[in-house]
Amino acid sequence: MHQEDPNIFLGSEIEQPKPEDALFHILPIPYEETVSYGGGTGKGPASIIEASHQLETFDNFSSPCDLGIYTRDAVDVSGPAEQVMENIANATREILTLGKMPVGIGGEHSVTWGIIKGYLDAGYTDFGVVQIDAHADLRDRYEGQRHSHASVMRLVCEAGVPLYQLGIRAYCEEEMDARREYNVRYMDAHQLVPNQVQSIQLPDDFPRQVFFTLDIDGMDPSVFPSTGTPVPGGLGWYQTLNLFESVAKQREIIGFDLLEFAPIEGFHAYEFGAAQLLYKLMGIVQRNRK
Template identity: 35%
Template sequence: MSSKTYAGIPQEYAKLETSKIVLIPVPYDGTSTWQKGADKGPEAFLNASENMETYDIETATEVYQQGVFLADAVTENSSPEAMVEAVHKTTKHFIKKNKFVTLFGGEHSISIGSIRAFNECFDNLTVLHIDAHADLRKSYQGSACNHACAVYEASQTTNLIQVGIRSMDVKETTVLDPEKTYFAHELATNEFWIDSAIDQMTDNVFITFDLDAFDPSILPSTGTPEPGGLFWYETLDFLKKVFTEKNVVGFDIVELCPNKIEKSSDFLAAKLYYKMLSYKFMGENVEDDYDNTYESKAQKNNVTKFNDDEY
C-alpha cells in the first residue's frame, strides 16, 4: 500500500477505516483508437490535485476532511474483458464497505466495470452519461469492452441519460433514446434542459463523466476532442442540481490524456473531481456521526443486498 494520499492530504484523512470516500485510479488505455495516453491520466490528475487549494469557495467546505482513501490502482491490462472484470470487482468491494466510491481513468471502457458494480448494488439506477460521444456500440474492434461501447450495457440494464453528445455512428441511432439524450447543439437553445434531464432520473444516480464532454477550448488534453462542448459554469450548475436533488451514489471521470506542455486540463480534471465531492457532501458537517453499518446504509440508499461470498 502506497503512503501517497489524494491531494497530499494528511494521513489522518486518508485512512480506509475512517474515510467516507474511496478513489480508485484505473490507468488503462488498451482500446483507445486515436491519441494514446489516457493511462497517464490518473497520475496527472493526482499530481494536479496536490497543487490544488482544498477550500471550496462556493460551498464553504473542505470536503477532504470527510476522508478520502486512495486505493491501489487497478492495473489489469491483459485484455479489455479482464480489465472490466477487475474494475467491477474492486468497485463492488468498496461499495460493500459503505464508501462513496469514485474512479479516475483511464479511457472510457473502465466505466463498463464501474457501472456494472453500481447497478448490482443499487436499486433502480440511473446512469448519467456526460460525454461528447454516444458510446453505444454493442461491440467494436472485436470486443464489447471497447471504449466505444462504454454505456451500451447501461442502455440495456439501467435508466441511461446522456448529456453533451455531439459525435456518433449511424448504427448507434438504433440504440440511443432520443427522449433521454441531450445533444450538445440543443443545450444552448433549451433553457429547460437541466430540469428536463433531472426529471427523467430515478432517485439513485451514478455519473460517468468523459472529459471530452467539455469544449476543447477549456480542456484540450483528451484522446478524442470534439468542438462545440460544455463549458465550466454550465456544467457545474447542472452537476450541483443533480447532487442536490438526487442521491448520487458514485461517479467516475475518464479520458484525461495529459500533455507535457498543457497542464490546465489536468487542473480542470482535479477541480472537477473536488467540486463533485464538495456538492455531494456540502450538507454534512465533518463532525457528524457516520453510520458504518452496512444494513442501515443499504436501507438509506436502497442498496440491493448481496451475499458475503459474492466478492
Template identity: 30%
Template sequence: MNVKRLNGEEEDVTENGADEPWRIPIDRSQAPSREPGPIDLRRTFLQAAYTGIPTFMGTPICLEPEDLRAGGVDVAVFGVPLDSSSGHRGAAYGPRAMRSDERYLFNTPELMVSASTRVSPFTSLKVVDYGDAPIDIFSVEKSLPSIASTVREVAGAGAIPVILGGDHSLMIASVGALAEMYGPDKVGVVHFDAHPDCHEHIFGHRITHGTPIWRLIEESRIPGKNFVQVGLRTPTGPDDQLFNWMRRQGLRTHFMVEIERRGFTAVLDQVIEEILDGPEFVYLSLDIDVLDPAYAPGTGTPEPGGLTPRELFPAFRRICAETNVIGIDVVEVAPHLDPGYTTTMNARRAIFEGLTGLAMRKAGMTSADYVNPIASGQLKFPLT
C-alpha cells in the same frame, strides 16, 4: 496460485491454469503490524503540490477494505490506469496526473473551500486515496473483473467510489458492479460525453471505450431509460441506425444543439428531473471530452463545440447535492496531450465540485442550485 491478503484471507489468482502476476497482492506478512485505518503520508501539514508522495489532493491512503471501515471513510478515490480499449492511447496516465496537479502550489485538502458555496468538502467528508485497481495492461477483458471487485470493496465498506480513468471502458465494470449491488432498475447514470458510447462494436471489438452503454443495456445490467446523456456532438455518430436504437431503448439524450438552443441551465434542470424519474441511486460519469477542446485538449478524441468549465462545474456540484450519487468516474484524461495542464486542472476541479456537492448533501443542503448568497452577490453587507 493462492496468495494471502493483509486480512489473512486467501485469494485464488489463477485463471485457466495461467498465473496472472498483475493480480498478486503485495505480501505484507513481514510488515510491522498496525491498526486498520487511513494513513496520512504527509510529513508536514502544508507542503507544495509537487512534493511528497502523490495521493489525490494530498488525502490519506487506505490499502484494504478494513482501512475504509475503520476510518469511517465517505469517499474513496482510486485509479484505473487502463487505455487498451482506446484507439488513442495515453489515458492510462490520467490517474497519476489527476492525483497531484503540479500547477497548484499547495495540495492541502483541509484548506480547500468551494468559492461558490463556501463549503469545505474535505472537512465535511472523510476522503481517502485507495490506490489503483489491479489491471492487465494488455487486456481490458481481463481487467474488468478486477475493476468491478475494487468498486465492490469500496461500496461494500460504505464509501462512494470516485474513479480516475483510464478510458471509458471501465464503466462496464463500475456501473455493472453497482447495479448488482443495488439492483438494475434502481441505478441511473448521468453520462457527460461528446460521444454516445452506445456502439455495439468498434472495428469488430465489443469491449472498448465506445461500447460500454450498449453492453450495460444489452446485458440487462441497466435499462436504457435510466441513462441520461449530456453534450453529444460528434459528427461520426450516432448514425441513423444507432440513433434509432438509442430512442428505442429509452435513453434520454441531450445533444449540444439542444443546449445551444435552450441554454445549459434549462437542460441541466431537466437532466436532474429525468435522473430522479425512477432510479433511487445515481452514477455520475464524466468523459473529459464533453468540454470544448479549448478547455480540455488533453484527450484522445476531442470534439469542438463542447461545454465550458463554467457549465460543467455547477452541474457536477448540483447533481451530487440534489441526487443520491453512489459512484463517480472521470475518464479519458491523456496528460501527454495536455501541454498547459488545462485538462488535468479541469478534471480535478470537476471532482472537487462533485465532492462539494456530496458534502452539501450530507449537511442537508439539497435545495436546487444553492450558492453562497454573499459570494454570489445576492446579499451584500456594508463595510465597517
C-alpha cells in the same frame, strides 16, 4: 507535522485516512486499450493525483475533504479486457461493501462498465446513470471490441440500467437506433450549449439513485484539449458543474467518475484543472447530501 504523500489525492494537505473513515474512495484505473484516436489516457489518473497537491482544501464553498478522501491502489489493468472489467468491478464492490462512494479516475471510458458491474454485483438494482460526453458510446462493438470506449453505454443499457445523456455531439445511426431501443433520454450539445442551459429536470420515473460518468471530452476543447477524441461545441466549465449540481439536487449521487483525460506534457493547467474538477464534484456531492 504533515508529511506529504505523493500517491494520494490532496496528499499535500491531508493524511491518508482509514478506509472506513472516508466517504470518497478514489479509484485510479489507468486502462488504455481501445482508444481510437489520440492516446495518453493511461497516464490520466497519476497526473490528476499529482496535480491535486496544488489544490486548496476549501473549494470556495466548503471543504469536501472533511468527509474523508481515501486513495486506493490503482486497479490492475493487465490482461484481457474481460479480466480488467472484473478487477474494476471487484474494487468497486469492496468500496460499496464499506458503505462508501466510488470516485473513479480513468483511463478510457470503457472502464465505466467495470464500475457499473461492481454496483450490480453489490446488489444495486434500482439506479440510473447520467453521462456527460461528446460521444454516445452506444455502439454494439467498435473495431471488433465489445469492451470499447465507444460501446460502454450500450453495455450499461443492456444490463437494464436507465441512462440520461448530456452534451453528446458525435454519434452514428446505430447509436440513434440504440437510444430508441433502450429508451435513452438526452439533451444534446446543440440544445445545451447555444442556449447556455445550466440545469436539467430528470424524468419523474428516473431512479432516485444516480451514478454520474463524466468523459472530459464532453467539455469543450477550449477548456480541455487534453483528451484523445476532442469534439468542438462542448460544455463550458461552469455549465458542467451546474448540470452536475442540478442532478445532485434532484437525486442521490452514489458515485461518479472522470475519464478520458490525457495529459499534455508541459501544460500543467489541464492537469490542475482536471484535479480541481474532480474535487469540485466532491464538493457538490458534499453540499447536497440528504
